[in-house]
Amino acid sequence: xxxxxxxxxxPRIGLLEWTPWIIGIAAFFxxxxxxxxxxxxxxxxxxxxxxxxxxxYAGIVTLGHSAFFGLGAYAAGILSARFGVAxxxxxxxxxxxxxxLMGLATGAVILRTRGLTLLMLTLAIASILLEVAxxxxxxxxxxxxxxxxxxxxxxxxxxxxxxxxxxxWLCLAVLFxxxxxxxxxxxxxxxxxxxxxxxxxxxMVAIGSPVSRRLLTAYTMSAVLAGVAGALLTQTNQFVGLxxxxxxxxxxxxxxxxxxxxxxxxxxxxxxxVYMIAQDMLAKQFPEYWxxxxxxxxxxxxxxxxxxxxxxxxRLVALVRKEAR
Amino acid sequence: MKRxxxxxxxxxxxxxxxxxxxxAPSHAQTVKVGFITTYSGPMATLGDxxxxxxxxxxxxxxxxxxxxxxxxxxxxxxxxxNPDKGKQLAQELIVRDRVQFLAGVVWTPSAIxxxxxxxxxxxxxxxxxxGGSVVTTMSPYIVRSSFTLWQxxxxxxxxxxxxxxxxxxxxxxxxxxxxxxxxxERGFTAGGGEIVGKVRMPVGNPDFVPFMQRAKDAKPDIVxxxxxxxxQSTQIMKAFxxxxxxxxxxxxxxxxxxxxxxxxxxxxxxxxxxxxAHHYSTAGDRPANKAFLAAWKKEYGxxxxxxxxxxxxxxxxxxxxxxxxxxxxxxxxxxSMAIMREYRNANSPRGPISIDPETRDIVxxxxxxxxxxxxxxxxxxxxxxxxxxxxxxxxxxxxK
Numbered sequence: 273x274x275x276x277x278x279x280x281x282x283p284r285i286g287l288l289e290w291t292p293w294i295i296g297i298a299a300f301f302x303x304x305x306x307x308x309x310x311x312x313x314x315x316x317x318x319x320x321x322x323x324x325x326x327x328x329y330a331g332i333v334t335l336g337h338s339a340f341f342g343l344g345a346y347a348a349g350i351l352s353a354r355f356g357v358a359x360x361x362x363x364x365x366x367x368x369x370x371x372x373l374m375g376l377a378t379g380a381v382i383l384r385t386r387g388l389t390l391l392m393l394t395l396a397i398a399s400i401l402l403e404v405a406x407x408x409x410x411x412x413x414x415x416x417x418x419x420x421x422x423x424x425x426x427x428x429x430x431x432x433x434x435x436x437x438x439x440x441w442l443c444l445a446v447l448f449x450x451x452x453x454x455x456x457x458x459x460x461x462x463x464x465x466x467x468x469x470x471x472x473x474x475x476m477v478a479i480g481s482p483v484s485r486r487l488l489t490a491y492t493m494s495a496v497l498a499g500v501a502g503a504l505l506t507q508t509n510q511f512v513g514l515x516x517x518x519x520x521x522x523x524x525x526x527x528x529x530x531x532x533x534x535x536x537x538x539x540x541x542x543x544x545x546v547y548m549i550a551q552d553m554l555a556k557q558f559p560e561y562w563x564x565x566x567x568x569x570x571x572x573x574x575x576x577x578x579x580x581x582x583x584x585x586x587r588l589v590a591l592v593r594k595e596a597r
Numbered sequence: 598m599k600r601x602x603x604x605x606x607x608x609x610x611x612x613x614x615x616x617x618x619x620x621a622p623s624h625a626q627t628v629k630v631g632f633i634t635t636y637s638g639p640m641a642t643l644g645d646x647x648x649x650x651x652x653x654x655x656x657x658x659x660x661x662x663x664x665x666x667x668x669x670x671x672x673x674x675x676x677x678x679n680p681d682k683g684k685q686l687a688q689e690l691i692v693r694d695r696v697q698f699l700a701g702v703v704w705t706p707s708a709i710x711x712x713x714x715x716x717x718x719x720x721x722x723x724x725x726x727x728g729g730s731v732v733t734t735m736s737p738y739i740v741r742s743s744f745t746l747w748q749x750x751x752x753x754x755x756x757x758x759x760x761x762x763x764x765x766x767x768x769x770x771x772x773x774x775x776x777x778x779x780x781x782e783r784g785f786t787a788g789g790g791e792i793v794g795k796v797r798m799p800v801g802n803p804d805f806v807p808f809m810q811r812a813k814d815a816k817p818d819i820v821x822x823x824x825x826x827x828x829q830s831t832q833i834m835k836a837f838x839x840x841x842x843x844x845x846x847x848x849x850x851x852x853x854x855x856x857x858x859x860x861x862x863x864x865x866x867x868x869x870x871x872x873x874a875h876h877y878s879t880a881g882d883r884p885a886n887k888a889f890l891a892a893w894k895k896e897y898g899x900x901x902x903x904x905x906x907x908x909x910x911x912x913x914x915x916x917x918x919x920x921x922x923x924x925x926x927x928x929x930x931x932x933s934m935a936i937m938r939e940y941r942n943a944n945s946p947r948g949p950i951s952i953d954p955e956t957r958d959i960v961x962x963x964x965x966x967x968x969x970x971x972x973x974x975x976x977x978x979x980x981x982x983x984x985x986x987x988x989x990x991x992x993x994x995x996x997k
Contacts, residue, residue: 305693308685406770406799415771415800416706417680419713434717435692505681511710513681559674560636560644 283459292541296444300437308436308508313548314443315504318450320529320540322497325454327526328535329463330490331470332383335522336394337498339378339401340371342517344499347371349418349512350411358424360442360507367503368496375495379488386473395519402517418512432507439508446504450497455537457493466490531573533580542581626926629669630917631690632701633683633711634726636674639801643703643827643906646859647725648672650907651700653896654914661918666926668918671696675707678771678800678825683707684714691718697928698723698917701910703825705729705772712736719930721920721937725913726906729772730990733958734997738930740937740957742913744876744905746823747990749852750777752963752983753821753874754784757850761818763793767808768823770797777823777852780989785821793817800825805836812847813840819848826854826906831863838867848872853977856968859902861975868968868975876961877905877947878977889946908946916940916952949985956997958988 299310319341326332344367351357351366382393405412412418425431430438457463465486468476477483506512515521524547532543550569554562577584632651634644655668662668671694673686683702690696691714699715699722702708708727712735715722724732724741733739757764764785768774774797782792794815798808812820820842824833834856837849849855849868853875856868879890879902889911893903919940920933934957941951948962965981991997 308688308692312685409770415678417710419709434688434714436688509681509684510713511681511684513679513706513710515679515681555674559672560641562674563637 285455289538292538293444293448296447300440300444304435304437307440309548309552311436311439311443311508312505313544314440314447315501315508316525316528316544316548317541318443318447318504319498319501319525320532320544321447321450321454321537322494322501323525323529324534324537324540325457325494325497326491327529328539329458329470330466330487331473332487332491333387333391334394335391335519335526336396336398337494337525338517338519338522339394339398340375340495340498341502341505341521341525342398342401342405343367343374344371344502345506345512345516346405346412346418346502347499348503348506349421352422352506353413353418353420354411356422358422360423360426363423363507364446364500364503367499367506371495371499371502372492375492376488379491379495383484383487383491395522398517398519398522402514402519405514405517412514413512415514417514419510421506421510421512423507423510432510436508439504443504443508446500450500451537454497458537462486462489527570529580531570531580533582536580536582539580539582546581626666627669628666628698628921628926628928629671629694629696630698630700631671631673631687631694631696633673633675633686633690633699633707634701635677635703636672638677640677640703640825640827640829642859643726643825644674646904646906647701647703647910649893649897649901650903650910651725651914653893653907654911654918656896657892658915658918661922663922663926666921668921675702675704678704678706680704680706680710684710687711687714691715691720696720697930698920698933700913700917701725702727703906705732708732708739709735709772712739715739721930721933723913723916723937725910727773728776730776730988730996731772733956733988734991737957738934740916740934740940740952741959742916743909744959744961745988745990746773746776746852747780747988748876748959748961748963748986749874750780750821750823751784751989752965752986753850753852753872754781754786754790755788756784756872756874756965756981757781757819757821758785758788758790761790761848763791763817763819765793765812765815765817765820766795766822767812767820768795768797769800769803769825771800773825774798774800774823776990777821781821783993798824803829803832805829805833806840809833809836809840809842813842813845816845817847819850822849822851822855824854826857826860826904828860830855830857831860834864834867834871838865843867843870853877853905853966856966856975856977858904858977861968861977862902864975866970869970871968873966873968873977874963875905875966875977876963877908878964878966878979879903880966880971880976880978881947881964882979883946883948885944886946905947912942912945912947912950915942948982953987956988956991958991960985960987962986 347367347370348363528543528547533539554565634647636644675683703726705727715738716736730745768778849871853873858879920936938954943949950961963983963986964979966977
């Protein structure tokens with residue numbers, strides 16, 4: 273299942289790959305009371321997908337991905353709360369533009385470094401943005417959060433309701449587009465060169481691949497996707513709080529991706545689903561001790577399934593096939 | 598009802614049979630109360646204090662519910678000052694659990710984020726801590742059993758201006774902090790005092806030492822502070838003591854949050870002589886308070902100490918129980934609000950309290966307290982009482 277970017281893998285969308293979408297649509301009709309959780313899971317899948325692109329495929333290790341998620345969330349929120357732009361499409365575009373600029377500007381500088389230095393720099397960027405958002409109270413609302421966000425009905429027809437129906441469809445549609453683009457990207461020669469850079473940076477330079485440009489492109493694309501996810505969160509919640517920019521948010525996302533499986537598109541799908549449903553159930557059962565349950569889940573994953581849930585499934589499938597032979 | 602699953606239908610049918618046969622279960626009616634507070638993270642003790650207050654009330658007053666009515670108390674953790682998490686939990690409680698009352702909420706930002714939801718869903722929301730003045734103005738379905746920062750910080754400023762000339766203000770950088778800063782400044786400068794400097798400190802996990810050092814360097818007569826209670830009150834008190842501000846002749850004053858009762862045993866001798874304005878002290882000399890304390894110690898052990906969050910949750914549950922009782926268990930949002938608007942209780946542990954029908958905010962006595970050592974233990978001794986204080990911010994600005 274793990275795609276290494278070789279040309280031998282068929283780029284056609286397999287039957288199995290439609291399952292998430294069938295589940296996504298079925299969930300709307302079967303679990304009407306869980307739509308707001310569902311919308312949040314969809315947002316985090318998109319966010320995890322954006323992280324997978326840089327961490328899993330391009331091999332750029334980052335702990336500051338919340339910078340883009342938060343920037344997107346604030347860009348959409350500020351546009352509405354401070355400038356009165358209620359159009360959801362414009363809000364998404366503003367988030368994309370802001371994140372593209374930020375991704376280009378920061379990527380051009382920090383992608384010159386690798387390893388731990390890069391890790392620290394990504395962390396620094398997120399921390400700076402967090403502090404700016406905390407201090408610029410008149411624009412961002414600071415620690416009180418940004419309220420007063422208005423999102424107009426989509427196409428003038430679908431109002432954002434208390435039950436999260438509209439939000440769910442919007443998130444599902446946007447995620448589909450995001451997934452399609454990411455998938456195309458990964459199966460393209462561009463995607464193959466990203467994997468090449470991940471596997472052997474020096475050799476890619478030696479064979480004349482424009483490594484820094486490729487990395488910058490991937491980083492910016494990922495920033496834009498994360499920004500879209502952030503903007504969706506703003507539209508769903510109609511509120512932005514400081515923690516969208518926090519280190520915990522980046523860390524939690526990385527945990528979700530590792531849980532699902534890094535460097536696989538569907539790792540970004542499985543991770544948030546399992547993590548957020550587990551969190552929801554545990555928090556409901558044990559409001560005081562739920563973080564203990566999440567901790568145990570992570571310990572188990574790290575001990576027994578370093579390549580995530582999809583990794584376990586791969587191994588099981590391989591085992592069954594061997595038996596069959 | 599058309600989406601009702603089969604098993605549910607079977608249960609409903611058998612229930613109906615039971616009812617017809619006169620075998621109705623004693624808890625025929627359940628009123629759901631969703632309770633959001635902070636159970637995890639560095640501020641987890643705040644949620645613990647609140648839940649214990651609410652649960653103590655429920656245990657002691659089960660007989661105050663109409664016969665056959667049961668209260669289902671559903672708790673949720675927002676993990677600290679995370680307004681988006683608070684909003685998300687409130688939405689789930691409303692949509693998924695279909696609660697008839699929302700309650701709790703430590704943080705003003707969370708209460709503000711939840712406000713549009715309770716307006717849309719028409720769910721009465723009893724704020725049991727969150728003390729930013731603006732909260733009750735955000736939705737007609739909000740009523741507050743706790744306090745506002747203007748209620749304590751403004752009289753504190755007036756009191757301080759009678760004795761001191763120069764004040765330095767250090768508050769947490771969020772709405773309640775901004776409220777207490779403005780309120781203290783107004784009270785203090787109107788009395789002829791001068792503000793020599795101000796600083797706003799981060800809300801989550803701050804290090805108070807640099808801020809206290811800046812306060813000391815400004816050479817004021819007093820430092821005024823507000824921080825969101827809990828473990829932070831010990832931290833700021835330690836910073837004040839360690840940097841020797843008291844030795845430099847600087848007095849520490851604040852809202853009661855800086856000398857929160859349950860934290861006093863952790864503070865050493867630093868708070869002796871600190872003057873604060875607040876609505877509740879465990880040392881309050883009222884029969885209702887003595888009874889409350891005795892019940893608390895019996896339930897949670899002699900070492901457990903309630904605080905102002907516990908009392909606000911305790912009284913807030915009384916407001917909800919009153920609404921349930923007066924509607925005989927069949928609660929309607931607008932009727933509940935109408936009842937809670939008129940709520941009064943002459944015997945709260947903190948003294949007489951009532952709700953201002955105009956603003957749905959609490960009216961209560963404010964006490965000027967001095968922290969002293971009594972029988973070897975620190976206590977906030979009430980030395981002066983300002984009766985029936987409304988929210989000054991709404992009074993001054995004509996807000997409802």
